[in-house]
Amino acid sequence: MIDATLTLGVVVAALALTALVGVWYAKRGDLSLDALLTARGSASEGTTVASVVGSVMGAWILLSPAEAGAAYGGLTAVLGYALGSAAPLLLFVPVAARVRDVMPDGHSLTEYVRARFGTTFYLFVVVVSVFYMFVFLAAEMTGVTAALALVAGVPAWATAVVIGGFVLAYTAYGGLVASLVTDTVQTAVALPLLVVAAVGALWRLGGTDAVHATAASEAPQLITLTNPAALAFGFYVVFAVLGANVLHQGVWQRIWAAESTSSVKRAFGVSAVAVVPMIVLAGVFGVVAAARGLVDGNAGVSFFLVVNDVFSTPLALGVVVLAVLLVASTADTVLNGIASVVTVDLAAFTDADAETLTRTARAATVVVALAAIVVGARGYDVLTLFFLADLLGAATFAPFVLGLYLPTLGERGALLASVSGLVVGLTYFPGLGIGSALAALGVPITPSFFWVFVGSTGVSVGLTLLAAALGRDEYDVRALRRVGERLTEVNER
Numbered sequence: 001m002i003d004a005t006l007t008l009g010v011v012v013a014a015l016a017l018t019a020l021v022g023v024w025y026a027k028r029g030d031l032s033l034d035a036l037l038t039a040r041g042s043a044s045e046g047t048t049v050a051s052v053v054g055s056v057m058g059a060w061i062l063l064s065p066a067e068a069g070a071a072y073g074g075l076t077a078v079l080g081y082a083l084g085s086a087a088p089l090l091l092f093v094p095v096a097a098r099v100r101d102v103m104p105d106g107h108s109l110t111e112y113v114r115a116r117f118g119t120t121f122y123l124f125v126v127v128v129s130v131f132y133m134f135v136f137l138a139a140e141m142t143g144v145t146a147a148l149a150l151v152a153g154v155p156a157w158a159t160a161v162v163i164g165g166f167v168l169a170y171t172a173y174g175g176l177v178a179s180l181v182t183d184t185v186q187t188a189v190a191l192p193l194l195v196v197a198a199v200g201a202l203w204r205l206g207g208t209d210a211v212h213a214t215a216a217s218e219a220p221q222l223i224t225l226t227n228p229a230a231l232a233f234g235f236y237v238v239f240a241v242l243g244a245n246v247l248h249q250g251v252w253q254r255i256w257a258a259e260s261t262s263s264v265k266r267a268f269g270v271s272a273v274a275v276v277p278m279i280v281l282a283g284v285f286g287v288v289a290a291a292r293g294l295v296d297g298n299a300g301v302s303f304f305l306v307v308n309d310v311f312s313t314p315l316a317l318g319v320v321v322l323a324v325l326l327v328a329s330t331a332d333t334v335l336n337g338i339a340s341v342v343t344v345d346l347a348a349f350t351d352a353d354a355e356t357l358t359r360t361a362r363a364a365t366v367v368v369a370l371a372a373i374v375v376g377a378r379g380y381d382v383l384t385l386f387f388l389a390d391l392l393g394a395a396t397f398a399p400f401v402l403g404l405y406l407p408t409l410g411e412r413g414a415l416l417a418s419v420s421g422l423v424v425g426l427t428y429f430p431g432l433g434i435g436s437a438l439a440a441l442g443v444p445i446t447p448s449f450f451w452v453f454v455g456s457t458g459v460s461v462g463l464t465l466l467a468a469a470l471g472r473d474e475y476d477v478r479a480l481r482r483v484g485e486r487l488t489e490v491n492e493r
Contacts, residue, residue: 002316007152008162014321015166018182018328025181026174039176039257047184048258048267049274052089052251054183054190054329057275061282062303062323063143064386068237069286071299073230074222078283080234082276087238088245089272091401095246096255096264098404103480108340109252109400115480116403118411124418125400128392130338132247134371135389137334144327147304151316160374163327168369171332175339176253179332186325191278193322197307197315198281204310205288215291222287232450239453243393246400249337250330331369339364384431387449391429395421395456398464406468407475413467421460428452 043051068077099106106112110129114122144163145156170178205211215223245251258264282303289295289302294309307319398421399414427434430447438445 002152002313002320004153007148007154007317007320008158010317010320011148011154011159011162011324012166014324015163015328018185018325019166019170021185022170022174022178022182022332026170026178039180039253041257041259042177043180043254043257043263044259045263045267047180048254048264049270050187051180051183051257052254052267052271053274053278054187054326054333057085057278057326057330060140060143060330060386061275061279062147062285062326063300065279065283066286066289066302067299068233069222069283070290070295070302071286072233073227074219074224074287074290075284076225076227076230077233077237078280078286079225080230080237081241081283082279083234084238084241085275085279086272088242088251089268089275091242091246092251092255092268093265093272095401095404096258096268097261099252099255100261100264102404102477105481106256107253109247109249110341112480113400115482116475117399117414121399121411121415121418124415125396126341128396128418128422129247129249130341132244132389132392133249133334133338135392136244136248136386137331138371139386139389140327140330143300144323146298146301147323148320150298150301150304151308151320163324163331164369167328167331167335168366171335171369172366176257176336179336180257182332183329186329190322190325190329193318193325194278194281197319197322198284200315200318201285201288201306201310204312204315211288211291215287218293219287219291222290236450236453239394239457240387240390243395243397243453243457244390245393246397247393248333249341250333253337253340335369387452388429391425391452391456392422394453395425395460398457398461402461402464402468403475404477406464407477408471408473409464409468409475410471410473413464413471417460417463417467420463421456424459425452425456428455 065078065081068081069075099112103112103115110122110126113125141160141163145154145159148154148159149156170182202208202211205214212223221227254267255264258267285306286295286299286302289305289309290299292306292309294305295302298305304319304323307316311319396418399409399417403409403414426432427438427445428447428449428451429435430449430452432447435445435447
């Protein structure tokens with residue numbers, strides 16, 4: 001175990017440097033309301049790639065893929081996670097182009113939903129979207145606090161306060177403008193650190209042959225590609241991650257932040273390719289942890305169990321910096337996303353001026369950050385938190401995406417599809433007790449993450465297509481071009 005004071009000092013230094021870069025960059029540029037919310041048209045292709053990778057691939061890649069490798073089926077589960085994470089980014093290639101074409105002045109997912117479907121479905125999406133982003137942020141904070149407690153004995157509250165405080169400082173001030181540049185810096189540093197961690201682990205463990213021999217001897221089921229449980233995990237995690245990213249306001253913001261449509265399409269395509277090796281590298285740590293007998297009910301920190309077991313202090317500190325930069329990258333994205341949703345919605349229902357809306361965006365950032373710090377210090381199960389957030393996306397993403405292409409899909413159909421998918425997912429979700437209660441009444445329900453995600457997505461997609469097929473009225477998609485006019489007018493005053 002490395003020294004707690006040294007670890008906390010390294011964490012403070014890395015975050016302080018990141019915050020200074022974010023504030024400096026935001027201060028020298030445009031801090032208008034529109035810039036805070038979308039940084040519209042300001043991100044080059046390289047910046048967009050780095051920002052998408054940095055914001056989507058947060059600290060969870062050190063947590064969930066490794067837990068999948070250790071507890072959900074080994075290499076097959078890891079590969080499923082990798083492909084599942086690439087899928088939504090590939091989906092955003094055509095979707096991003098469609099959104100920029102039909103809604104060039106937009107700001108948020110919820111703004112689109114209100115214009116396309118109506119107030120009732122919009123209110124449902126606001127609740128689901130904000131709750132999803134908050135749970136995701138809390139899961140990230142939970143994972144990194146547990147990791148630093150394991151490798152250095154840093155109190156969970158100290159890690160949560162330091163990370164939350166520094167991220168809050170530059171995010172509340174610079175909004176998406178600051179987030180884009182810090183994401184770029186964080187990605188540029190985190191990617192090499194991940195490679196160094198993987199190479200360092202192999203070196204300390206005696207090389208690939210030694211690692212394979214240990215796994216083959218102690219846990220052969222983790223390195224086979226025909227493990228049924230792992231195949232099932234790899235299949236349903238695609239739906240989990242796909243839905244979650246479509247529901248993520250931070251991803252939508254980057255659609256408008258990119259300098260051009262061709263730029264954003266290429267950025268999402270490159271990002272989809274880039275995340276696969278990142279997740280595989282991180283996930284293999286879970287296989288190693290399980291094969292070495294390090295996992296004892298704490299699979300969520302499998303990556304850091306290996307770090308604690310075999311790394312020297314310099315390598316361990318490098319991994320700490322890696323984890324902190326990754327959680328900071330997704331934290332600023334989520335905080336910006338929630339602030340954007342709150343501000344855009346306030347503008348739609350009030351006559352508030354730009355100064356009031358800007359203050360509201362910053363206040364919302366502070367409130368969410370403080371709440372995430374509190375939850376993150378409590379030590380809940382990491383993958384369960386991530387899966388709960390993913391369920392919200394899996395059950396509701398189909399109407400958002402298909403509504404861009406199916407003009408006969410109405411509000412009632414979209415709402416029915418989403419709510420039905422959510423009910424199915426919650427019924428099968430392990431640990432909530434709904435499925436067990438129904439089983440006690442004679443209803444044949446066995447809680448299973450497979451049916452949580454495959455079932456909720458299947459029901460949602462099926463009912464969405466049925467509602468569109470039965471719909472009589474057609475929505476004129478050209479009306480979406482007027483979305484964002486209210487905020488544009490406020491921004492220009």
